[in-house]
Amino acid sequence: MMPLIARRARSRWRAATLGGVLAAAFLCAGCSDSSTTADDHTPARSARPATIRVPAQAATINAALVRARPGDLVLVSPGVYHESVQVRTDRVVLRGTDRNRVVIDGEGRRSNGIVVTASGVSVENLTVRNHLLNGVLVTGMSDADGGLARGSDGYQRLDPARFPPLDGFRVRYVTAHANGLYGIYAFNARHGVIERNYASGSADSGLYVGQCKPCHVLVQDNIADHNAIGYEGTNASGPVWVLRNRFTHNRVGLTVDTDYQEAFVPQSGGVVAGNLVSDNNAPDTPEQADGGFGIGIGIAGGQHNAFLRNRVSGNSRAGIVLASHEDVPPSGNRLEDNTLSDNALDITYQASARSPGQGNCLRGNTLHRTLPEDLPRTAPCPGGNRRSSGAAPRTRTAPPPAGIAFLDVIPPPAQPQLPRAGSAPATPALHLPGDVHPDRVPLPAPDLLAPRPRRGATAR
Numbered sequence: 001m002m003p004l005i006a007r008r009a010r011s012r013w014r015a016a017t018l019g020g021v022l023a024a025a026f027l028c029a030g031c032s033d034s035s036t037t038a039d040d041h042t043p044a045r046s047a048r049p050a051t052i053r054v055p056a057q058a059a060t061i062n063a064a065l066v067r068a069r070p071g072d073l074v075l076v077s078p079g080v081y082h083e084s085v086q087v088r089t090d091r092v093v094l095r096g097t098d099r100n101r102v103v104i105d106g107e108g109r110r111s112n113g114i115v116v117t118a119s120g121v122s123v124e125n126l127t128v129r130n131h132l133l134n135g136v137l138v139t140g141m142s143d144a145d146g147g148l149a150r151g152s153d154g155y156q157r158l159d160p161a162r163f164p165p166l167d168g169f170r171v172r173y174v175t176a177h178a179n180g181l182y183g184i185y186a187f188n189a190r191h192g193v194i195e196r197n198y199a200s201g202s203a204d205s206g207l208y209v210g211q212c213k214p215c216h217v218l219v220q221d222n223i224a225d226h227n228a229i230g231y232e233g234t235n236a237s238g239p240v241w242v243l244r245n246r247f248t249h250n251r252v253g254l255t256v257d258t259d260y261q262e263a264f265v266p267q268s269g270g271v272v273a274g275n276l277v278s279d280n281n282a283p284d285t286p287e288q289a290d291g292g293f294g295i296g297i298g299i300a301g302g303q304h305n306a307f308l309r310n311r312v313s314g315n316s317r318a319g320i321v322l323a324s325h326e327d328v329p330p331s332g333n334r335l336e337d338n339t340l341s342d343n344a345l346d347i348t349y350q351a352s353a354r355s356p357g358q359g360n361c362l363r364g365n366t367l368h369r370t371l372p373e374d375l376p377r378t379a380p381c382p383g384g385n386r387r388s389s390g391a392a393p394r395t396r397t398a399p400p401p402a403g404i405a406f407l408d409v410i411p412p413p414a415q416p417q418l419p420r421a422g423s424a425p426a427t428p429a430l431h432l433p434g435d436v437h438p439d440r441v442p443l444p445a446p447d448l449l450a451p452r453p454r455r456g457a458t459a460r
Contacts, residue, residue, distance in 0.1 A: 049426055051075050061085045061094070061104070068092045073426035076102045076126065085114045087121050091428035096126030097421050099173055100414045106131035106179075108407050113179070117142035120428045122170040125418035127177065130407060135176030135199075140166035140188040158188060158211060158263035165190045165212055170429035173418040177201050178407050182208045183227070191216045193433045196416070198223045198451075201409030203286035205229035206250070213237040213264040218433035223449050225249040226409050228288040230280070235262040238269020238304075241436050245275045246449040251285050251400070252292040253277040253315070258301030258328045266303050266328045273308040274441035276448040281316040284410065287403030293317065294400070296343065301325030301355075304332040309443040312340045319343035322360060323350040329357035334381060337364040339443060345371050349379075413451055 049071035058064035060083055064074045070091040078101035085104060087094060094114070096102030104113045104126065113128030116138040128135035141148055141163050169192040176183030176199045183199030183206040186192055190212045199206025199222065206224030208231070209217050215236050220243045224230035230247035231254045233240060247253040254277055258266040277296040292298070294317030297307065301324055312319040319340040322330040329351055340346035348371040351357040363381030370376060418424070 049073065051426075053077065055079070065089065065092065065094070070120075071426065071428060075422070078102055080105050082107060082110075084110045084112050087114065087116045087123070088118050089121075090118045091120035091430070092118065093122045093124070093426035093428060094126075095122075095124045095418070095421060095426075099125045099175060099417050099421070100127060102126040104128045108132070112137055113176075115139075115148075116169060117148075117166065119166055120168040120430050122172070122427065122429045123174060124170070125173040125421045127175040128179065128183075129175075129177040129411075130179070132180045134181055134185045135179040135183045135202075136171055136174060136185065137182070138166060138169045138171065138186045138189045138192065140164055160263075163188060167191050168429045168432060169193075170195075170432060172196050173416070173421075174198075175412060175415050176206065177411055178409055179203075180406050182206070183224070184208070185210075186217065187211055189217075190214070191432050192429065193217070194219045194222065196221050198412050198415050199230075200224070200226040200412050201286070201406050202227040202229075203406040204289070205232040205255075207231045208234070209236040209240060210234040211236070211262040211264060214269075215240045216433060217241075218243070218436055220244055221449065222246070223248075223451060225412075225451075226282055226285050228252070228286045228403070229292070230254055230277075233257070233267065233270055234259050235264045235267050236270065237264060237267055238271070239436070240270040241433070241438055242270065242272045243274055243436075243438060243441050244444065244448070247275060247277045247296075248279050249282040249285075250280045251282065251288045251294075251403075252298060253280040253296045253312075255298040255300065256302040256305055257299065258303075258325045260326065266301055268303040268305070268332075270302070270305045271308065271438045272297070272305065272310060273438040274444050275310045276444045276446065277310055277312045277315070277319075278446070279314040281314070283401040283403070285403055286406045286409070287400075291400055294344070295321055297321070299323065299330050299333060301328035302330055302333060303328075306334045306336070306438075307338060308334075308336050308438065309441065310338045311444050311446065311448075312338060312346075313342050313446070315343045317343075318345040318348045320347045321350060322348070322357070324352040324355035324357065327355050329355035330360060331357045332359040333361075335360075335362045335365060336381060337443070339366045341366070341368065343368075345369055347371075347375060349375055 051073045052064040054076045111133045114136045166189040178201035181204040183202045206227040223246045229252045230250040296312040296315040296319045361381035363383045
């Protein structure tokens with residue numbers, strides 16, 4: 001029996017984020033005075049949305065955001081910006097003109113790259129790297145002064161009346177690399193889209209959606225590699241859609257789970273469809289907090305989720321693991337039409353005797369080996385399962401290899417640009433995610449969203 005899935009660096013957002021290091025993050029280290037002066041070349045204001053250019057019209061990104069009104073576009077020219085960016089105005093669009101050359105760099109000293117605490121904000125077409133905590137954080141857990149809420153122990157449980165969820169967000173065409181916890185982190189936020197991003201080198205997870213019910217969040221067409229975990233959905237309940245993503249070369253590809261340290265227990269009602277989850281055995285990654293390694297998809301206390309037409313291959317311990325979280329069982333999950341190959345075990349059921357679970361079912365999956373061996377027979381959905389007689393699965397029982405520092409993870413290659421980044425009008429993140437059709441998402445090809453070769457140098 002392998003250790004249960006990847007848990008619990010939850011001191012992350014709690015003690016670390018909201019302890020002493022938080023103060024530095026929200027003092028906007030490296031920012032210049034954001035007051036409006038003649039030297040700032042302040043554009044004439046009208047009722048129409050404005051474009052505020054950095055550095056031509058504002059010396060820093062934060063100076064531009066202080067001046068921005070709802071609907072405005074803050075357009076950032078190429079450069080390396082040493083500031084912790086705060087977005088506190090609703091419906092602002094923050095965009096780089098060049099995804100690969102507009103860089104918000106924490107230098108291994110600042111805590112957060114971009115913190116969004118306003119509704120309807122879109123962050124797009126730029127890079128955030130080398131932060132101690134998060135690359136992009138989107139959250140409704142903010143106080144009246146714009147800081148993050150916290151309790152005496154470094155973490156404050158959600159009071160929906162006091163901290164309503166942030167409503168409306170979009171993060172797209174963002175490269176988040178070498179951030180100490182999360183690359184892109186949506187927490188107590190709903191009605192959002194996370195799409196066409198690249199997350200790597202995160203010491204917790206590249207992409208994260210947590211503490212929302214109902215979430216109405218769409219995670220699609222992203223790449224997450226060389227993280228401790230590619231994607232986490234913790235207490236993120238439906239509707240949540242995770243579609244057509246590439247989760248490869250992490251320690252753990254994807255997890256859907258329940259955690260008592262966040263509100264809205266248990267997690268339920270997600271759809272994970274058409275993803276490539278392969279080769280999550282990468283040693284040149286930060287260590288996962290609970291020692292997880294070689295796992296494709298982990299379900300810990302997740303309930304009534306659908307895992308449809310995913311390609312799960314080359315994971316050295318298991319393709320899919322169903323497990324309990326404390327007294328929360330995995331129940332009512334459907335695994336249908338997935339293709340699993342070259343995993344040590346394709347599907348393993350590890351629910352505890354305390355929380356054994358019920359109603360999980362398998363249908364139409366291509367399988368080589370399960371644990372228990374009769375799992376397809378004892379947990380069928382109508383229609384049964386297909387078994388393949390292909391090559392014997394790999395088995396690797398050695399302890400997980402030691403990880404590396406998140407700042408030393410190899411940088412990703414240059415990434416595709418947002419079309420017309422320099423000229424397209426601002427589109428605030430309203431009425432999202434729109435119509436979503438997971439039933440139309442096919443089984444992915446093995447080269448889904450395949451990146452170009454990574455550069456052979458460290459991030460520092």
